[in-house]
Amino acid sequence: xxxxxxPASEARDVxxxxxxxxxxxxxxxxxxxxxxxxxxxxxxxxxxxxGVFKTNAGLPEQFPGRVKNTPICENTFIGMAIGMSVxxxxxxxxxxxxxFLPTAGDAVIEELPKFRFMTGGQCTLPVTVRSIGxxxxxxxxxxxxxxxxxxxxxxxxxxxxxxTPAGAYSVLRAAIRHGDPVLFFEHKGLYGRRGPVVxxxxxxxxxxxxxxxxxxxxxxxxxxxxxxDRALQAAEQLSADGVEAEVVDLRFxxxxxxxxxxxxxxxxxxxxxxxxxxxxxxxxxxxLSQLWLNGVTLAAPPRVVGLPDDLLMPYSxxxxxxxxxxxxxxxxxxxxxx
Amino acid sequence: xxxxxQRVEWLRRMLEIRLFEEKVxxxxxxxxxxxxxxxxxxxxxxxxxxxxxxxxxxxLTITYRGxxxxxxxxxxxxxxxxxxxxxxxxxxKGVGGSMHFTDVKRGLLGxxxxxxxxxxxxxxxxxxxxxxxxxxxxxxxxxDGATNIGTFHEALNIASAWKVGVVFIIENxxxxxxxxxxxxxxxxxxxxxxTAHGIPGVIVDGQDIDAVHAAVAExxxxxxxxxxxxxxxxxxxxxxxxxxxDPAKYRPxxxxxxxxxxxxxxxxxxxxxxxxxxSLDDQETLRREIQEQVDAQAERAKAAPFPTIEEIRSYVYxx
Numbered sequence: 001x002x003x004x005x006x007p008a009s010e011a012r013d014v015x016x017x018x019x020x021x022x023x024x025x026x027x028x029x030x031x032x033x034x035x036x037x038x039x040x041x042x043x044x045x046x047x048x049x050x051g052v053f054k055t056n057a058g059l060p061e062q063f064p065g066r067v068k069n070t071p072i073c074e075n076t077f078i079g080m081a082i083g084m085s086v087x088x089x090x091x092x093x094x095x096x097x098x099x100f101l102p103t104a105g106d107a108v109i110e111e112l113p114k115f116r117f118m119t120g121g122q123c124t125l126p127v128t129v130r131s132i133g134x135x136x137x138x139x140x141x142x143x144x145x146x147x148x149x150x151x152x153x154x155x156x157x158x159x160x161x162x163x164t165p166a167g168a169y170s171v172l173r174a175a176i177r178h179g180d181p182v183l184f185f186e187h188k189g190l191y192g193r194r195g196p197v198v199x200x201x202x203x204x205x206x207x208x209x210x211x212x213x214x215x216x217x218x219x220x221x222x223x224x225x226x227x228x229d230r231a232l233q234a235a236e237q238l239s240a241d242g243v244e245a246e247v248v249d250l251r252f253x254x255x256x257x258x259x260x261x262x263x264x265x266x267x268x269x270x271x272x273x274x275x276x277x278x279x280x281x282x283x284x285x286x287x288l289s290q291l292w293l294n295g296v297t298l299a300a301p302p303r304v305v306g307l308p309d310d311l312l313m314p315y316s317x318x319x320x321x322x323x324x325x326x327x328x329x330x331x332x333x334x335x336x337x338x
Numbered sequence: 339x340x341x342x343x344q345r346v347e348w349l350r351r352m353l354e355i356r357l358f359e360e361k362v363x364x365x366x367x368x369x370x371x372x373x374x375x376x377x378x379x380x381x382x383x384x385x386x387x388x389x390x391x392x393x394x395x396x397x398l399t400i401t402y403r404g405x406x407x408x409x410x411x412x413x414x415x416x417x418x419x420x421x422x423x424x425x426x427x428x429x430x431k432g433v434g435g436s437m438h439f440t441d442v443k444r445g446l447l448g449x450x451x452x453x454x455x456x457x458x459x460x461x462x463x464x465x466x467x468x469x470x471x472x473x474x475x476x477x478x479x480x481x482d483g484a485t486n487i488g489t490f491h492e493a494l495n496i497a498s499a500w501k502v503g504v505v506f507i508i509e510n511x512x513x514x515x516x517x518x519x520x521x522x523x524x525x526x527x528x529x530x531x532x533t534a535h536g537i538p539g540v541i542v543d544g545q546d547i548d549a550v551h552a553a554v555a556e557x558x559x560x561x562x563x564x565x566x567x568x569x570x571x572x573x574x575x576x577x578x579x580x581x582x583x584d585p586a587k588y589r590p591x592x593x594x595x596x597x598x599x600x601x602x603x604x605x606x607x608x609x610x611x612x613x614x615x616x617s618l619d620d621q622e623t624l625r626r627e628i629q630e631q632v633d634a635q636a637e638r639a640k641a642a643p644f645p646t647i648e649e650i651r652s653y654v655y656x657x
Binding site for chain 2: 040065070071073075076077078079080081082083084085086087088089091106107110111115116117118119120121122123124125155156178179180207
């Protein structure tokens with residue numbers, strides 16, 4: 001199985017544009033809403049001045065009547081999206097902070113994944129939930145979770161994310177046009193990050209496929225969201241010291257792309273998991289379990305860089321900085337391999 | 339259909355539901371139906387009266403006490419029995435069971451085992467119709483207990499604020515599971531909760547099918563005209579306990595008997611006999627005919643195979 005590189009390095013007849021992660025999210029929304037008139041965007045403040053994180057700039061003007069501010073009631077407006085999706089529309093729901101998703105526990109856990117199954121496959125639910133999470137914004141304990149692994153144990157859902165602008169564009173477009181419900185996690189600490197994006201239909205991601213965002217032969221760093229960005233920075237530091245890290249953006253928590261991870265660690269023999277979450281119950285722990293169950297052997301025990309298991313995210317800026325793994329912390333974990 | 343033939347048809351449909359539910363109980367005792375069931379004997383006028391006020395292209399969501407609504411919306415009885423027996427010929431291929439009688443093609447979008455979960459879905463369907471320029475409405479049925487859960491207020495709020503054509507129908511049977519409404523809820527008339535959301539709230543005698551039909555027809559018209567949602571409170575009663583294992587010992591003495599005097603089938607039957615539309619003898623003949631159909635369809639359902647794991651795999655993901 002081949003791994004997906006981004007952006008395509010071969011000579012291709014597509015334009016590569018430098019844009020921010022925020023602009024990439026916006027571009028994905030614009031391109032899908034243009035391609036499909038049944039795509040609607042709803043959520044809290046989504047139509048006000050570009051939305052809280054300005055990802056929706058220009059959409060209400062470009063797509064009149066298709067961007068709708070909702071009241072503050074996540075469980076109900078995700079439930080509404082289900083009703084819209086089984087009656088011919090393709091709704092995209094924005095959750096302003098991933099910490100608000102648990103209030104929609106019924107819609108996300110009991111309805112979205114189970115609805116089609118319980119009817120014996122009578123319907124499809126093309127619903128995308130864009131959930132904005134992550135620390136580093138000084139938002140405190142209840143506005144800083146990534147939430148990326150909370151729903152990965154539910155068959156019936158696709159759980160996706162992106163750690164680069166190119167990924168944000170590619171994965172979000174794939175999510176919106178997918179026939180099953182997708183939770184797509186964005187990271188608010190990435191919105192200002194710039195990177196090359198192939199803005200074309202060819203860039204639409206394959207559902208369930210991780211992306212190798214930097215090639216290297218000495219160690220694999222597997223990460224999601226902001227940790228991808230920091231792993232790439234760590235890889236540059238390591239490169240100066242002669243260590244070439246391969247960075248893999250896992251992108252999908254469900255389904256997990258074990259093949260891409262296995263191909264990478266078979267090459268490097270060493271694995272660092274970089275995750276902005278506690279290790280227990282998350283994708284990092286599940287990947288390690290899957291590698292072990294599948295008999296994948298490593299040259300050294302894997303390392304995990306993540307959030308402490310015995311603390312919660314504080315507001316105080318220096319403490320938040322200390323807790324969220326830095327590029328230096330990721331590089332240090334690599335150096336422990338000696 | 340003339341008014342007379344429509345009311346005779348209502349009687350037939352209510353009898354079908356009643357005899358279906360009684361057969362379910364029987365099949366349960368025979369070990370052919372498993373798990374749990376939530377039967378609706380006593381509440382038939384609500385499903386029949388309300389659903390007969392809808393167009394074929396309108397949308398519905400129902401609850402785990404939904405056998406009556408599903409039959410009335412047109413799911414074939416054999417497919418309902420097969421579903422209860424977990425067979426691959428069931429309306430949900432045997433994976434849903436008693437609580438999830440669904441028929442998307444007939445606009446019956448979902449049957450929910452989580453209290454309150456159907457309201458947002460109905461709201462979304464009606465909103466979808468509005469966005470697509472259609473005058474289809476959505477009707478969502480739920481119990482008195484659901485008026486204490488967040489989605490009830492959240493859905494009424496949005497439907498009213500955006501003038502979405504939803505008819506919210508409370509089947510107030512006085513008990514939320516085993517607990518009397520009075521113990522959990524500060525008002526007896528749940529329709530008053532409409533006031534908080536700026537929409538009409540109507541109390542309806544849920545045992546009187548003419549009253550049910552008229553109230554729903556009016557609410558549907560309002561929805562179609564773009565005037566927004568309505569909340570209808572059907573005062574009704576379940577003759578059985580909450581679910582199969584509930585003997586309903588919490589009911590005060592005499593309460594069941596008082597409600598049985600207001601059995602919707604008896605009330606309509608007496609009315610039809612008195613008006614000369616259908617004699618009591620003819621009603622007895624009708625009941626026997628339906629009983630034979632019910633028995634025959636249950637027999638046919640028993641002959642169907644169980645689904646396989648391979649078969650149900652494709653129901654998880656569409657893509």
